[in-house]
Amino acid sequence: MNLFKIGVIGIGNMGTSHIQRLLNKEIAGAAVTAVCDGREERLSLYRGSAEIDCFTDVDKFFNEADMDGVIIATPHYSHPELALKAFSKGLHVLLEKPAGVYTRNVLEMNEAAKESGKVFSLMYNQRTSPLYQKLRALIQAGEIGEIKRTNWIVTNWYRSQSYYDSSDWRATWSGEGGGVLLNQAPHQIDLWQWTTGLMPVKVQAFCKEGKNHDIEVEDEVTAFVEYENGATGVFITSTGEAPGTNRFEIAGDRGKLVVENDQLLFYRLTQSEREFNATFTGGFGEPECWKIEVPVYGESTEHKGIIQNWTDAVLNGAPLLSPGEEGVKGLEISNAIYLSSWMKEAVTLPLDADLYYEKLQEKIQGSTFTKKTVKNVILDVQGTH
Template sequence: MDEVRIGIIGLGNMGSMTANYLLKNEVAGARLTAACDIDPARLSWAKEHLGQSVRLFNSADALLEADCVDAVYIATPHYDHPPIAIRAFARGLHVLTEKPAGVYTKQVREMNEAAAASGKVFGMMYNQRSLPIYQKLRELVQAGELGNIRRTNWIITNWYRPQSYYDSGTWRATWAGEGGGVLINQDPHQLDLWQWTVDMMPKRMRAFCHFGKYRDIEVEDDVTAYVEYENGATGLFVTTTGEAPGTNRYEVTGDRGKIVIENGTMTFWRLTVPEPEFNRTFTGGFGQPECWKCEIPVRQPAKDGHIVIFQNFVDAVRSGTPLLAPGEEGIKGLSLSNAMHLSTWMDDWVEFPIDEDLYYEKLQEKIAGSRMKAGATARTLDVNGTFNS
């Protein structure tokens, strides 16, 4: 395929940004041919800015049925990602969807099954996987430089959001509108990177979510989660939108040292002798392995991460290039956030894989009691995971 015809579904912030860089030919081999939005105001914007060569539609189904695209980029509200993707696969289209993969894993699993059955390329806009600093960490872990992983700690509290942010949209910070708070809106990238960089998912989790702790919202805005891995390692994930100043510090510790990512730099505290070997051979009363502080050089990104992921997706469609962020892997980070909610709601440990039916049941209860803001339209999920007005 010489050229991939792209359709954008959803012209909010992400959709309009993507349309702009596609029109500027910043993604080789891609051409924007269609776009849609249910909001007349966004269609008016599109008519003014996207030009005559881009066909406009007022619904996803209308675009999918028009036979004018080879692939779609989905940038709609979270709940809508899986059902639209499933319909796109049924039409024989390739799909790139925004994060998160969805709101609950039961729905996302159905999307993954549809993708596999279609044989089409399925990508996820995990643009932070394109950042060299996280790629380098994954490379060092896979090369065995840290030895056996013992601990992962991520403090990501620099997601500060004032009340005015939540008041800016009727759908924001509601179970019916977003399906969660900081975990589903701000943290999907970190939750993905947390498991991707070490290539491990937990075996069980105990989490403590606080709902509306700092803001007048109904979803979580402060979370602390503790995990245990199959190899005996443990981990901690701490996040909030209510602290200032915030911190973004990720530590991965193994029996050969520790890597810390903070403030855009990577530091490797490297042991000259693995800790188990030192412990086995040392005979003194006090002591510890010699440790070198190594500043790991990391190249700066050459392009915006969104463009990198989009280019990778188009290359996969055109020539089979391996995906940096396969869509099927979106369920992993979502499993982590679903487990954090479920552990809090049940006040207990959650085992992996999580009980998807139980999570769906509890989420439905939250949606049914969701506090919708003035002017909002209440929406409920039907058994197929799509919305009824």
């Protein structure tokens, strides 16, 4: 294969930007050959193009489009279902985040991906950041020793009411399946797990629904987690704070790493804290600490980088930066946060996938929320999440 032919299903905010990158030939070795959306006004942007076939019917798209792989950029609930269709047709898949709304069908999707042998990637574009790659490398190299605590405050996802009014599916249990946890914060939840290599074993969380906006889903979250090694963590996120904060701390036995303002700081201890604690006899002392500004080189290629990596994996066997199968990890964490908040108690992981699905259906069926205003517009690319 010399040219990777890509179809895009879902011409909303993200789908439109992916198509434009491909049309602009920003992705080496790839071209967009087909697009699909049930709304004719979205397809009208590409009608008449000699390069692109347009489809309103999903089955015709998968059966007739000339493509080797598909980018799925549709609302959240449809992600696993469409990925399953794609794998059954022998197509490579790049899936917009999140992997899905609940882990039960995401696990089914992962199994189908494995059986298909096709290249499956997820749009965790923050993994292209040299800063977070450096953070992960330092942790994996044991530079801070055993992790004791993680703490991420990410409240710079501010969204106005007009954002939520831009589409009828946004910020509803039936249309989106959640709020800030499922739409904005999946990037940080993934990085929280990916950089540290830790999955929680227990979660206690508090989700505030419609606290800052006229929506029925959560726009503010505080979660406390415990890890198998005894470490603890806190994750706080919101779309209703301005100005917001984005600060990630990882404390370990040999020091602390802090990411804030696009800078990585390493507070490096000259000896193990546990060793110092056991041997120091001076009362109020503490281990010697060096503050190091860690140099970070390179460019964060974001969505373009993930599409290029997926293309390179298909054409040349390059290793995936964001394997699709890993999407279930972040989703399990967010599902656990929801379930804990709904049940008002701590929940353990691995998560009871059937119980979560049952409670989500109760939220959907018990909803009495009606959107007052729906504008159905394509937002500026800067407001795509």
